[in-house]
Amino acid sequence: MNALRSYSIIVGTLIGAIVLSILPFPHWYEVGRPLWLPLVGCYWCLAAPRRMGILTSCLTGFVFDAARASPLGEHALALSVIAYVIQRYHLQIRTLHLGQQMLTLGGIFAVYEFLILWINGITSKPGPLLPYALPIVVSVCLWPPVFIGLRSIRRRYRVH
């Protein structure tokens, strides 16, 4: 029963992240749009690595690609890479305090954005560089509230 509940909570928050990423917003918000899916995905990879791992992240990426009509596999690849990094080092990252976690995740989000930029470049859609850098900063700043919010959900519904 616990597994089912854990999965439903995780899938629910991931769907929430996808919806937040594709809802229409004014242009000033669009430029610094936080990386909601990596934020929420990273949290679950850290807190419940048995439920949310590399293949789950990959699958989530495919769903996101279908919802955004981006090249199938783009976000799947980027999410699997960061899920792998977190899977390897989740025990170390967990022991860090929030500030250090923000720095670590900054690096991880930079890798994610670099992969997206790279795939966009291959599929012949290069753009200006600043809009790739800004979401990293915004997402890192959003990590503490996301972490605390998801932790309270996790404790309340005992997801592990």
Next chain:
Amino acid sequence: MRLRPFRRRSERSLFHHQSYPELRFAIAVVVSLALLILRHGTPLGSSLAQVAVETGGAVEQPVSNALQFLGSIGPALHTRAHLLHTNAALRQRILRLRASLAAEEPLVFQNRRLKALLGRIQSIHQPFRMVRVLRIDLDPYRQEVVIDGGRKAGILSGDAVIDAQGLVGQVGSVTAHLARVLLITDPSEMVPVEVAATGLLTFSIGTGIPTRLRLPYLPNDTRVRVGQLLITSGLGGHYAYGFPVAVITHVTLRPNRSFARVYARPLAAISEDRELLVLIRKHPPQAHPAPGKASRKIQRGPGR
């Protein structure tokens, strides 16, 4: 003796935790890279992409319908006096527009005659379909809107899309009931344009910023000036001739470079548009057939 960790059945995950993460990582990377590489050219890749687009569209429609319902609550609560007031204002506007239209009627005839003399085809009077905008995507690397008309409404990939002010873009992927419009400000979009005042032909390229187009191929002795109007040149046959596209906002001559730096502002109010017009092509050009189909056609050819 080694002890195996005891686990309850309910705590086991779908993919066993003790297995190598490297293996799962390799599977994930191979699958996503394979799909990315297969994306173009192969029938499997394009059919998978089509399935993904159709599924995405099927999910998108109820979501955008719900959003639209939320958005329609506001207008439903307007007072009768407010509606009467706007009605009167709109009536006045129609009168004013009709008057100015009547004044320009002779000019239109004259223009048409001159155009015929110049040998240009006047094809603005194309059939069109009015569509609503469901969603706007103004990412720096993806400038798109989703519209509520698809194959069922006769919309095909490649149709030009305009609004009341100017060119908006062209239709990209199409599902049964939805279509994505690639805006002219998308970094991958190139529009053949003409400076209306001088007839100079060039291209505009999107920048990823909704209020800016780039004209990268104008030499440093260009006579383009700020404020000049750009219209579609009709070259390449993709967009018909004569739609207003943008106004030049910025010209810097750079003698040390090959080309001047020229920017323009699109006339279409892309981020504010609710309704758009899709120009339906009368004779849709033959789409490039998939390689499999083409070979089959060739084989069948002599038999007929």
